[in-house]
Amino acid sequence: MKFPLFFPALLLAAMLMTEGLHAQDFVAKLVYARNQPPQEKSDPGLDPALLKKIEKTFGYKYHRIAAQARSPITKYTADFPRLGQDFSLKIEELGHQDGKYRLRINLFHKNKSLLETTVDFRKDVPLLIRGPFYDQGELILVIEMTDK
Amino acid sequence: MNPESGKKTPRPPETVYLAGLVDGQLDFSQRNKIKSLVEKDPSLIDEQVEQEKIREVLRKNIPKTTCPDNPDFFWSQVQNRLHAEKRRTPAREVRSHLLASLSRLWAPAFGAALVILLLALGGQHFFSGNGSRFAEVSETRTFQEHVYATAFKSREAGVTVIWVDGFEYIPATPGTF
Secondary structure, eight states, rough: OOHHHHHHHHHHHHEEEEEEEHEEEEEEEEEEEEEOOOSSSSOOOHHHHHHHHHHHHOSSSSSEEEEEEEEEBTTTTOOOEEETTTTTEEEEEEETTTTTTEEEEEETTTEEEEEEEEEEBBBOEEEEEEEEEEEEEEEEEEEEEEEE | TTTOOOOOOOOHHHHHHHHHOOOOOOOHHHHHHHHHHHHHHHHHHHHHEEEEEHHHHHHTTTTOOOOOOSSSSSHHHHHHHHHHHHHHHHHHHHHHHHHHHHHHHEEEEEEHHHHHHHHHHHHHHHHTTOOSSEEEEEEEOOOOOOOOEEEEEEETEEEEEEEOOOOOBOOOOOOOO
């Protein structure tokens, strides 16, 4: 009999696919933005759409990713990804519903907390945080959630 | 019947024709002929009335007869079973027709289920991905004096921003990044 097997199989496939959609990674990028041209021309390493958003918001001409971290989202578990030598993050998932993830994010500089924020994220919808001035420009923290 | 000789008395032809007239079996010429005879002979009128009464009584009292069973019991049982089978066959045909219809519906049902599944997943993907263009900041705190944070949605850039003022300048040192 094919009928009794078909619908459970379909349900299982749906559950697996839905689970696949729920599996998300937290991605943080510390972008060094400035107006002075770099000595060597290099690829900023950013998605063009995201780069456009950063340019429109902060108005800098040149960008490069100074440090980045990726960590899986695990409910009620904190993760501490590092961003270079001096910066780090603490990320906690407070819950998720209908593709919306509520995260509490702490930004640290040399183990000193600079900022704490609670944000509802959706997949591929970034958040920009204006960081401290650094060298000849400014550090911008880009946070988003992407598929694993 | 003649009681003296014991032989059957032949019926007069008028009586036979009269019976035919009462039964409506005669053709046009025969009917005219017997009618002219009845008009000439009053005894035939009585006979006609008598025969009509008899037929009326018979019509009203037709005995209820049933067909007797086949004398051979075994064959009558076989016959009964065959009749029963004949009665059941249409139901089976209906059932098999229904199953055939369901099997024909299998492919469209599968397709419909797949479309519904993809729509549901696509909808979820849409709402989880591109459905909302902005991250929602519900709370922001800073931990240094003279450091202030403001969250806003930049419609022009299409992005949520936490704008922090007052961080200390960080000089570039080798190995920082």
